[in-house]
Amino acid sequence: MKSLSIKDIAVKANVSITTVSFIINGKAKEKSISDAVIEKVEKIIEESGYKPNQIARSLRTGNSNIIGLIIEDISNSFFSRIARLIEDKAYKKGYKIIYSSTENSIDKAKELINMFKSRKVDAYIISPIKGIEEDIQMLLDDGNPVILFDRNLPAVNTSYVGADHFNASYQSIQSFIDQGKKNIALVTTDINVEQVIDRYNGYKKALEDNGIRYDDNLVLKIHFNQEEGETMAQIKELLQHKHIDAVLFATNYLAISGLKVLKQINKAVGADFGVIAYDDHEAFELHTPRISAIQQPLEEIAETIIKLILSQLSTKSKLPAEEVIIPSRLVLRD
Amino acid sequence: MKSLSIKDIAVKANVSITTVSFIINGKAKEKSISDAVIEKVEKIIEESGYKPNQIARSLRTGNSNIIGLIIEDISNSFFSRIARLIEDKAYKKGYKIIYSSTENSIDKAKELINMFKSRKVDAYIISPIKGIEEDIQMLLDDGNPVILFDRNLPAVNTSYVGADHFNASYQSIQSFIDQGKKNIALVTTDINVEQVIDRYNGYKKALEDNGIRYDDNLVLKIHFNQEEGETMAQIKELLQHKHIDAVLFATNYLAISGLKVLKQINKAVGADFGVIAYDDHEAFELHTPRISAIQQPLEEIAETIIKLILSQLSTKSKLPAEEVIIPSRLVLRD
DNA sequence: TTGATATGCTAAAACGTTTTAGCCTTACCG
DNA sequence: CGGTAAGGCTAAAACGTTTTAGCATATCAA
Secondary structure (H helix, E strand, O other): OOOOOHHHHHHHHOOOHHHHHHHHOOOOOOOOOOHHHHHHHHHHHHHHOOOOOHHHHHHHHOOOOEEEEEEOOOOOHHHHHHHHHHHHHHHHOOOEEEEEEOOOOHHHHHHHHHHHHHOOOOEEEEOOOOOOHHHHHHHHHOOOOEEEEOOOOOOOOOEEEEEOHHHHHHHHHHHHHHOOOOOEEEEEEOOOOHHHHHHHHHHHHHHHHOOOOOOHHHEEEEOOOOOHHHHHHHHHHHHHHOOOOEEEEOOHHHHHHHHHHHHHOOOOOOOOOEEEEEOOOHHHHHOOOOOEEEEOOHHHHHHHHHHHHHHHHHOOOOOOOOEEEEOOEEEOOO | OOOOOHHHHHHHHOOOHHHHHHHHOOOOOOOOOOHHHHHHHHHHHHHHOOOOOHHHHHHHHOOOOEEEEEEOOOOOHHHHHHHHHHHHHHHHOOOEEEEEEOOOOHHHHHHHHHHHHHOOOOEEEEOOOOOOHHHHHHHHHOOOOEEEEOOOOOOOOOEEEEEOHHHHHHHHHHHHHHOOOOOEEEEEEOOOOHHHHHHHHHHHHHHHHOOOOOOHHHEEEEOOOOOHHHHHHHHHHHHHHOOOOEEEEOOHHHHHHHHHHHHHOOOOOOOOOEEEEEOOOHHHHHOOOOOEEEEOOHHHHHHHHHHHHHHHHHOOOOOOOOEEEEOOEEEOOO
């Protein structure tokens, strides 16, 4: 049951291991192996179904052809869709992905980085959280390509790809105001990451620019890992007791909880009450009425990430860090 | 920038590599290494931040502590949620997951299996498609643990975990009939996997048992990888030109397309027109009216998969194949 | 004829571990 | 006091590759 090794092939073909290796790696010509031998060996490999042991290969060459992907939660559709796109594009270039979810835990994130490090992944794609700056810096110091996405870590000097959270948020609020809304709420999370802060700042700035006083009571910060029941209770509290005519939800799962609440309290979304969600979701298009949403350009984000990773990987020298900010799209519905 | 090796630690501690290895692997006592040495070495490891090279380890020991997960599509919420649960449980036992999506392509699936094989993953969790039976059989012949889930492959004798698709489908139809529905449609896919066939058979049998004639015109088989636009056109065709009073969608994404169609043609779901979806989705609870759905017990499925994998992994002898069928839950809404 | 160059191939080291077999003391038993 | 066991450690092989250095032989130019 033992699987074949290069040695078995060499013995069968009656040539040296070296020769087989050259052939496998397409260096036969360059190393001037005769066509007869190439053909013979290739035939044997084909027939026997031999596949090189990647582990041995990795040990010897020092690279694994694996890219580590660290995200918040694969079951969140934003991440799973990005993951799928990244996987797809990476696969085409011969790279595999190992992924893991941090669940927003600093300890888990650190552990994952170590885990990937000891697995010698060739590159890291990370949707980071505050508190792992040092660990990422160590990766960079060791010469590993690292791309951050979705959230930036200003303290770390490496490439970042993300949507323009500030402007998306600003535009949403502006569109509410253009519709004559005055009391606009923001439901966001309390995780302390740049992308969430940007969304908050966009909200604030848009109000300001339109001469509307910012009211802290209209901003609800939901604790990250809490039960949905509690989240809904807090949103209900906000929507029932303040005279609010529009609300921007800073994540799609918060918007979903919010829509459930609106259903419970029988408050209809429409001309009198506007809703915009950050990150689109199938439920929004299907909702009656359809819910407006900010779409992040997933395809473009994934594309950019892979492009950056591959260019890092194909050069030995360290490339300068790039920050790619991709505009989001506000989709107004109904 | 080279990372530390066990040798560096050995030199620093002025002991042999063997000794360091024993200590790292918790065999120090058993191999009667003195406490003084243990302490010294551990201190050095701690201070230097040394982490064993898993690749070298894998090469030597033959196992990788990695489990390969092959699914249809990580961006489908059913799979991403299962993946998250599996990842979580595996992680706690010290296993990592490498996953990849087959996109229902036999070639891609075969390629993935080979890829995982050459990476020497310790076990395989596969949501399979027809056409890869031989490849899976080869894995089994080589002594690899393989668990199938979601869809079974009757030709292959290995453990399987899945929901009771037949009965879930049967019950859904029965509930339509109990509500007085007579012309019940089924919108399903044309992928030829057991789980889809079971859903179809459950539909058929329920009609039969209730003395309703099966009508092939009421069954729509959607081609797997086609554009959503076309899918919607076909569904529209079905719903407009047949007098149908209820429809069971065999997957959640078909149900979503179906609901979009209903919205377009202004047909309301309600007492006159019943809808049940296979696999729940956030959109269904939020829809007006709320849409009934069949919930697969994700947590239980993931739990069972991991349990089976771990028991396989902890014994050298091959355990008999187990088939675990877990009941689904029909959630009737509104 | 000679030295250089090309052709065709291989031996052996190296990657970083784990593990087997065994070496040297010291302790203990009879 | 001789023999055995236990304690404390290590040398070296092995896992399956890639790659460097180099050995023959043949060809060719001068």
